[in-house]
Amino acid sequence: MNFAALHKYASLMHAYRLSCRLSPWLAGLCLLLFAWGLVGGLLLAPADYQQGDSFRIMYVHVPAAWMSMFVYMVMATAGAVALVWKLKIAEIVARASAPLGASFTFLALVTGSVWGKPMWGTWWVWDARLTSELILLFLYLGVIALHGALDDRRSGARAGAVLTLIGVVNIPIIHYSVEWWSTLHQGSTVTKFAKPSIHIDMLVPLLVMISAFQCYFAWTLLIRMRREILDYDRNASWVRDLGRGVVTKC
């Protein structure tokens, strides 16, 4: 593999420019998908035969819960790359992902709680999936705290990566131990391996919403990465030119 070519794309200035170029496209795609998913999910999809219209919070809840795990895997992959190849851009991806993942986790918990009140009759139960999600939130908050605790950005990112990878080994253990401890949550209705037990008219908006959340994550990740890149490269001449207004910001 040609590592010289790889390093050109790993250069922070190129990443900054690329992020500027991609952002508007992702933003547009994200808005389109959100419009499609929300109209499809909130207006067009049929009401559930048991849960009525309140099932529609699923169109926010399921993508948020999905993203909470997806972002952790992004963070872990970026962290592993940062530890092995010491690529700055991977450190930046890991740093920028953590707060986004924490927000998705928080959103999943809040929407689940709002749905749980009419359905289960309580805001919170000590159910396995809810509790795993709550522990995941604390894992995210730990990584964010560790990033903040180290003054040097690079070693902060690498320390965060080690913590994230310890978390990756632990997440399945936590998940199954908590599952054993107690569960009340309804089973998964969308799986890759079996025919989904959800109706196709409800499923399509859900998949659209999941893609919309993915786009939203990619878009906001790029914005956060630009901020981190400026901080990482703050002594580089191109950042100084940018600060003086010699070249346009984006």
Added chain:
Amino acid sequence: MKPFVIVAAVLRRELLRAVRNQAEALYPLLFFALCVLLFPFALGTDSVLLSRVAGAVVWVAALLASALSLEALFRADYADGTLEVLVVGGASLPLLALGKALAHWLLSGLPVLLLSVPLGLSLELKPAVLTTLLVSLALGGVCMSLMGAAISALTVGLRGGGLLLAMLILPLYIPVLIFGASATANAALGLAVTAELTFLAGLAVLALTLTPWATAAALRIRLS
């Protein structure tokens, strides 16, 4: 040097330090005892209630004592440059990490284990349940010291170190707590406890094989 010799040397050094600074070595133990003693004050002296929560109380107190005592594990060696000398000198960091974690278990896990006998009895725990509690604490304690050493290495010398360490490690302790406390609860009900104890033993073996490398990586990052 053979791996065994290195681990033994690290252990010997930690034990010597504990002998020469006995007051500090007692902190985790005293904290553990005080933590357990707070519960009768909060819950009242109803012996039925106390015997029902005793296992859980001892487990949570042991968890907190472990989390808080970990902060001192690498602190002195980091502050006076010993760690740096070891890294520069090419010492095997995973073996150092293993020795440190075992020392932590011997100096804080084992005393907590022994002290939980009188404390458990004072909380009206039945002798049969006490045996399960001790076995689960022994296995769980090994897991906690090993995982804790990794997080301790990550946070050594940081501001707010102790609280940050507790915040990072407590979510990771949850599986150990679940298996340990449920083994104790099952023993109290007269049910089988082999499944929980086997899981704890499995976690201990897993931690033994993986965490020394995580601790070594963490030390390298903090010293770079």
